[in-house]
Amino acid sequence: MRSAGAVEAVAVRLDAKVTDLLPAVEHYNTETDRLQISTVPGTDGIVRRIEVRASDGEAKAHWVVFALSNNTDEQVDRLIVAPFYRMVGSGLFWPDLGNRRILNLTPSQGFKPERQSAPDADVFLVTLDPGSTVTFVAELTGEKLPQLYLWEPDAFKDKVNSFTLYHGIVIGIAGLLALFLTILFVVKGSVMFPAAAALAWAVLGYIGLDFSFWSKVFGLSPIAEQFWRAAGEAVLTATLLVFLFAYLNLNRWHVRYVHVAAGWLVFLAALVVVALLDAPVAAGIARLSLFAVAVAGLGVVIWLSQHGYDRAVLIIPTWLLLLAWVVMAGLTVEAVVTNDLVAPALSGGLVLIVMLIGFTVMQHAFAGLGAVQGSTSDLERRALALAGSGHLVWDWDVDSDRIYTSPEVEDALGLKRRSLETEAAGWLEVLHPADRDRFRATLDGIIDQRRGRIDQDFRLRAIDGHYLTFNLRARPVVGADGEVVRCIGTLVDVTGERIAAERLLHDAVRDNLTGLPNRELFLDRLDQALTFTRIDDTLKPTVMVIDLDRFKQVNVSVGMAMADSILLTVARRMMRLLKPQDTLARISGDQFGLILMSERDPERITTFADTLRRSLRAPITFADREVFITASIGLVLSGGDQAKRTDVLKDAELAMYFAKRIGGDRIEVFRPAMRQQKTDRVALEDDLRHALERDEILVRYQPIVRLDDRAIGGFEAFLRWRHPTLGELPAAEFLPLAEETGLILDLGLFALEKAARQLGQWQRLVRVDPPLFMHVNVSSRQLLRHDLIQDLKAVLARNVVAAGSLKLEITEALVMENPEYAAVMLARMRELGAGLCLDDFGTGQSALAYLQRFPFDSIKIDQRFVRDSAKGPARAARPIIVGSIIDLAHHLGMDVVAEGLEREEEAGEMSHFGAEYAQGILFGEPLTADECRALFEPVRSEPRRRRTAV
Known part of the structure; x- marks a missing residue:
């Protein structure tokens, strides 16, 4: 049991409509179920002591004590009101989401206050006799009491009636707007319409909670309202994020944006689960997420508008209004703005923002229809001309994001009928991986620029896994609002022409026997490697020249057909040792060139060269005989002073010839001294004769x-x-x-x-x-x-x-x-x-x-x-x-x-x-x-x- 001292009484004025009692209350927490207090002195100056017991019998209790004084000659009736929830001052981190506030109210004298029926507050009717001073002890449900007011009964009734009318108007408008956007989605199936409808329904649910409408309809308890309020704020943020991505079409090609949005939505969905465990934590995170969506969305909208995207330009005023609403809501929950009208005004403002979004969506829903109408005869002529040419139709409806193509395309690929009638992203599954980014960029360019033509070759995968090449020629159709409403053209199978062109190109840069790059392609790749080396010091290409020893004798002894087979075997053995970034080429009859990019450490390079040499030494079996092949390898390590590709190749060849001169089946690393060395035997013999004399x-x-x-x-x-x-x-x-x-x-x-x-x-x-x-x-x-x-x-x-x-x-x-x-x-x-x-x-x-x-x-x-x-x-x-x-x-x-x-x-x-x-x-x-x-x-x-x- 704890004792409390007297508090200062609040004088009740007859002309005061409402009085904030919170500054005049004193809070007490007891470890027992009892509280003893000293009352405020009455007119006779006597201080009394009273004892109050907790109504629920709990060992710990929370109390507030305040006193009211009627200094008039009239009996005064007043309402003591403790609202369950107010947006003003609820807080950004761990916000107060509302609850029952007062379990019991005990006066020091007079009649016990009567609890009044109210869905959104604890309301008690108290009567004060003339000249009396009454001390009140309120037993609380928790430690917090955010608001406590003393209302004149008629004024409180007028306030409730006025706000009830306003709440009904706002909820009615929000409900009609959500229903209208849903119907619009049924009529026009673009993805932005269900996103806008979902946002409207989320706003309706949110303001219904804020106005205590759902608690009246479904009889929700204050504890249940905490969960639904936190979940509603998370759903509102999620639907706003979905609308932004759907409206700006970011979910069509920009895979990174889709991943960010999907991750964000999963995070917000997890907040709903968190709300079951700790509603204030979930609500605080949802409020921060709403602010992040508003700021990030404004940045994306401005960036796209600067790149000429009309949709982004049209949404800028609405999104600026949304950002202003979010800022004002933040000031309200942090109690910077405390006016009683600010919370209802914010709810009405949110409905207004959704209404502006609905108008923007409607503009896109019905724009461009007139541009398509009125040209039936021209379309018929074009359709007849297309049928006569034998070309295949390709049509992309941009608003619904659906592609239609002639059934002959699916027949050529061996696919089921209508398997290619899908969204644009669905075509990525049948496109060659190397063509997918180009396909995305082509369609994005048409949408962004709203003009131009498509004339591109794309490879489509047939049912058996091979690819057919089709030429796509199309142009955009622009509606009255200047936006692209469809992109239509033809597909032509150009697989035969593509194969012939690739064969000509292959023969120009590839060796006909081994399929390896020839000398010209090898020099071109060497030039690129040297260029990259000058740009990036970490790239260190190593050049090798591999020459088969005594291959002419092998050619004579086994015949040209078997010699060609030996060259193929040698090429395959070397290819098995390479990585994708390396290049192997046949630069002459029995001579190969290699650009090694996968190894940079000199020791690993020489180890690789030795592995290459030893792999070539393994016998090659033909019928009942074995052929042994060795190779001389010249190697130029990276980091030299060579500036031209021909110089690097000459140095590698010089090292190779040096290895061949001293017996073959060797690896020689190029040294600058090789360029000036005497190559005749007489000079080398003369040097050797004096080697002992010179102590060499x-x-x-x-x-x-x-x-x-x-x-x-x-x-x-x-x-x-x-x-x-x-x-x-x-x-x-x-x-x-x-x-x-x-x-x-x-x-x-x-x-x-x-x-x-x-x-x-x-x-x-x-x-x-x-x-x-x-x-x-x-x-x-x-x-x-x-x-x-x-x-x-x-x-x-x-x-x-x-x-x-x-x-x-x-x-x-x-x-x-x-x-x-x-x-x-x-x-x-x-x-x-x-x-x-x-x-x-x-x-x-x-x-x-x-x-x-x-x-x-x-x-x-x-x-x-x-x-x-x-x-x-x-x-x-x-x-x-x-x-x-x-x-x-x-x-x-x-x-x-x-x-x-x-x-x-x-x-x-x-x-x-x-x-x-x-x-x-x-x-x-x-x-x-x-x-x-x-x-x-x-x-x-x-x-x-x-x-x-x-």
Whole structure:
């Protein structure tokens, strides 16, 4: 129970029609169902205390206390009125949507106030005796009491009667307007009419709630009215949005606008569901949405009017009036404008706006009819002429958005009758995807410009999936209001002409055999790529020239028909590796050009080129024979200084010819030095003769690892030539020339000396068991030369290495050229303390009887057996062959080294077969001595352990 002090009494004046009591009330909240108050002192000055109990017996109660004083000599009757809902001051966020306000009214003296019957307010009749002061305690339904008035009974009655008449007039006009627009929709089936009718019905429902009309008709409770008021505001916003899109025809082609509108409507529909749970929250969001629709709609209307859209121009005054109405409604609910007449005026203004919208819609409903009438004879003549020409009719009724076409079109496409008699958007389903945007733009242009002609080719999909090409020729028909009412013309099947034109164009820019772009189209696309590169730095095209090695010999041996089939197979293999943004072209007989746009990282580009090269190496099977094709690839990386397409292509061709000169089946990246390089053999031989003198020959070391623990077991030495103009060249680019000129002897001795010296240093640095070893290749000229034994002896004398750790690699083919002499030479090398490794085992014509006589301590399995690239029966036989080779080597007491490993699966497979060692890019590229030394640093303090190569 809570005590309350006395309040100041409000003096009742006889001439006052209405008095606002809200400033004079005091609010109380009690935790019990009782309230004790001190009354206002009467004429005798005595203050009394009274106790009031809650009528519903709730533990918590809400109260207001006020006092009235009759200082006159007459008995005064007054009405205390607490309205359920008023728009004024209801609020924008979490608005007050109305409710019952006063449960019970208790006076401190006199008769208990009588509750009067009223549909929209709590009304109590109180009687004040002359000279009395009465304190009133009102029990509330909630914490809020937005309005409380003291009315003179006759004045209140007059006010209710006057507003009842006004409400009836406004509701009658709104109802007639909604009914009229609905009838107009039935008469004229354009989409804007049902949208306008829906808006009119939504306005009728909204003002019916605002005038408490529906509560009188259906007996709605104040709580139910909260839901219907929130839902009505959401529906009003939704119908206004629908009308805007329907009237401006934005729902025909502008897909983004349709998506925005659909999403907005779904959101507003969700507000109706939210209103069931929390009506004030839903109403607040609906009011904000109404303001957003009004502002956004004005922006769209103004933008379209500036582009000459007459419908938008006509709706501008009405929409400005709507925006003014929305602003005024916002000021009213925020209590900036508080006049009692503002709410009824806003309801009447809303009906007026809908009436203006109805007049605008009616103008479009009946405009343009006269333009079509009165020309019957001319239409008949045109119809007869059309029938005689054999052309097919195409007619688009813009207002109803329906297209009619002759049944012959549907027959040609194999479609059902009337399947093409649909809205314009329905044609998008049968149009070719590439023609849909152009179809939209064409019809939009006719509507916006209200003039012009259509002369376009469009592809329509037949029932079996193929497309027929039709030529559409049409022109708009403009009504009296200047708007397009229909667009009518003819359709002609031009599929045959289109195919003939495309064939001529295809033959002009495509290769007849492979269907790939020819040289001219390739250069055109290269020019476009270079232009885009200058505009956008992120675009980095890479150009490749692929030339098939020795294809002329293949052409002679297999015949021209089979050679053409080989070219087709090569083209398909390369196409499978490309992405849509890449271009492959046949630029000459056996030469292809490639513009690579899908890869930009240099490493990924070179990886792609290597994948391309390896895919071409796979055998091509014809009948009972296999043809092996290799290719030389020249590559120009993006970012060069080439300004012309011909320069870029020449650079790629120069790199390709460079790859072909040094043996083919290679990839060469263009270097600017290639433009000035000496291409004659004499000049290159002269440079090679002075390479050792100029300290241009280098040695690189590739790791060889143990497969059981992935520790480094040794290295293989590779020669590199740091050419002053060509850059660093691998051994394969200069060793063939050195072999022919005899310079291989000096180079071989240099490699042997450098490898032995480096091996000795590493063995002293890293002491492991077994010791590190080094493989050095021996050429045919070195093996056949008697001085090789003396050279080897001198090298081993100058460099202290573990016995058998300096291994000389000799190919199987070289040994079998003269097996007797080779056996003697190999035995003497073994006696000097050198190790021996048989390279490329299994690729030559080995005789097992001779193999037992050769003192090899290890063999190398060629990478062709390591990689699982075979197909058919050969693939099934590969594990048997590899396993047999390794078993044979083990029976002869030899270690096995698998070379050319690129993938972890290959390493696991070789380990499973029993190979001890492996090398390849999986474990590292050839490194410098310093880079190899860095690999040993972590294990110098642990002499009995080996480090991992990778």
